[in-house]
Amino acid sequence: MRRASEPNVAAPASSAAAVAAAQIAAGPRSASGEAEPDAVAETVSDPNGNSAAALATLQRTLAVLREQMEVKNWHTGAMVSVIREGGEQLDVAVGEVRPGMPMDGKALLNWMSTSKVVAVIAIAQLLERSKLGSEKERVCKYVPEFGRYGKELITIEHLLLHTAGIPYADVSMWSKMHKWDEVIATICEAKVEDGMSPGTKAAYHPYSAWFLLGEIVRRVDGRTFDVYCREEIFLPLGMPDCYVGMDESTWAQYHAAGRFAELRTITPKGKVLAKATVGTQPDEVKATVPGSNGRGPAPQLLRIFECLMLGGVGRNGTRILKQETVDMITKRRRIGMYDV
Numbered sequence: 258m259r260r261a262s263e264p265n266v267a268a269p270a271s272s273a274a275a276v277a278a279a280q281i282a283a284g285p286r287s288a289s290g291e292a293e294p295d296a297v298a299e300t301v302s303d304p305n306g307n308s309a310a311a312l313a314t315l316q317r318t319l320a321v322l323r324e325q326m327e328v329k330n331w332h333t334g335a336m337v338s339v340i341r342e343g344g345e346q347l348d349v350a351v352g353e354v355r356p357g358m359p360m361d362g363k364a365l366l367n368w369m370s371t372s373k374v375v376a377v378i379a380i381a382q383l384l385e386r387s388k389l390g391s392e393k394e395r396v397c398k399y400v401p402e403f404g405r406y407g408k409e410l411i412t413i414e415h416l417l418l419h420t421a422g423i424p425y426a427d428v429s430m431w432s433k434m435h436k437w438d439e440v441i442a443t444i445c446e447a448k449v450e451d452g453m454s455p456g457t458k459a460a461y462h463p464y465s466a467w468f469l470l471g472e473i474v475r476r477v478d479g480r481t482f483d484v485y486c487r488e489e490i491f492l493p494l495g496m497p498d499c500y501v502g503m504d505e506s507t508w509a510q511y512h513a514a515g516r517f518a519e520l521r522t523i524t525p526k527g528k529v530l531a532k533a534t535v536g537t538q539p540d541e542v543k544a545t546v547p548g549s550n551g552r553g554p555a556p557q558l559l560r561i562f563e564c565l566m567l568g569g570v571g572r573n574g575t576r577i578l579k580q581e582t583v584d585m586i587t588k589r590r591r592i593g594m595y596d597v
Contacts, residue, residue, distance in 0.1 A: 315349055322351050330527035334360040336555040340563050348556050355519045362556045364518045372551030375486055376470045377586055385582045388477045399473045407449035415455050416466035418591045422453035426465040435544035441472050459594045467548030483545040494560040494571040499553030502545030
């Protein structure tokens with residue numbers, strides 16, 4: 258499998274006692290971990306022209322995180338990144354990436370279902386480039402073996418809108434999502450769920466619809482979904498540490514540097530039940546799962562949404578979508594139809 262570039266791997270920061278309390282007390286940090294002295298000012302504007310009142314928003318964010326980490330015991334670490342109008346970016350890192358390692362803007366966080374935005378952009382690019390005819394086309398045009406057992410009428414748009422009627426078609430593979438071909442075969446063998454004729458009802462599709470969108474990308478473009486996203490979305494937008502699945506050597510480099518943020522289960526009293534849970538094991542990190550396994554630093558993830566806000570152009574000036582395509586994918590389509 259070919260890769261567009263080597264990962265940008267750096268050594269982890271050193272550990273410190275009372276990490277969360279110390280970081281919160283220190284105030285906002287930049288993506289590189291440097292202190293943001295102007296972010297705590299109450300009466301002056303910063304060099305980028307942001308008012309003290311606007312910057313104080315991050316102080317309120319810190320207060321919320323303090324409560325959630327020290328009182329409610331909801332989190333062991335968090336990264337908050339904000340891009341303000343005009344392009345200024347502020348980042349807050351608190352807590353830990355893993356026991357003894359402070360959270361910072363270099364940690365690769367699991368984006369969970371925010372990853373779905375990446376798949377939408379990939380499909381939009383293929384529509385824009387006429388590799389796909391229309392979002393109204395049937396999925397079986399591109400994945401012929403999918404078109405059976407009631408799934409013949411399912412369209413690309415149904416997949417995007419969670420109205421395909423196959424929300425749990427891949428449930429038997431949820432512990433084996435790193436086995437792409439087997440997941441696709443399982444989805445193709447599934448039936449439309451009872452009472453969910455395609456396009457008539459909405460039900461959140463955690464993975465199935467998004468695996469199909471990824472398979473469509475692979476079949477019409479020739480690149481696997483993970484490679485496509487790296488070469489057509491992440492690298493052009495200046496997101497070198499972002500992935501939806503990665504190969505063994507890439508994983509090994511980030512793992513050695515301690516860059517993967519753990520997902521840990523915490524009791525109401527603050528006890529960590531497991532150092533690593535779902536989404537953190539090697540097969541899970543490496544797996545290409547279009548619906549949930551995007552991964553990268555929060556400051557870099559913002560580049561995707563900034564690009565959409567700027568009409569398809571990244572802050573580095575690289576255009577990945579036309580303005581009309583952004584308008585098309587952000588237009589409200591499912592009106593009055595709620596998740597059953």
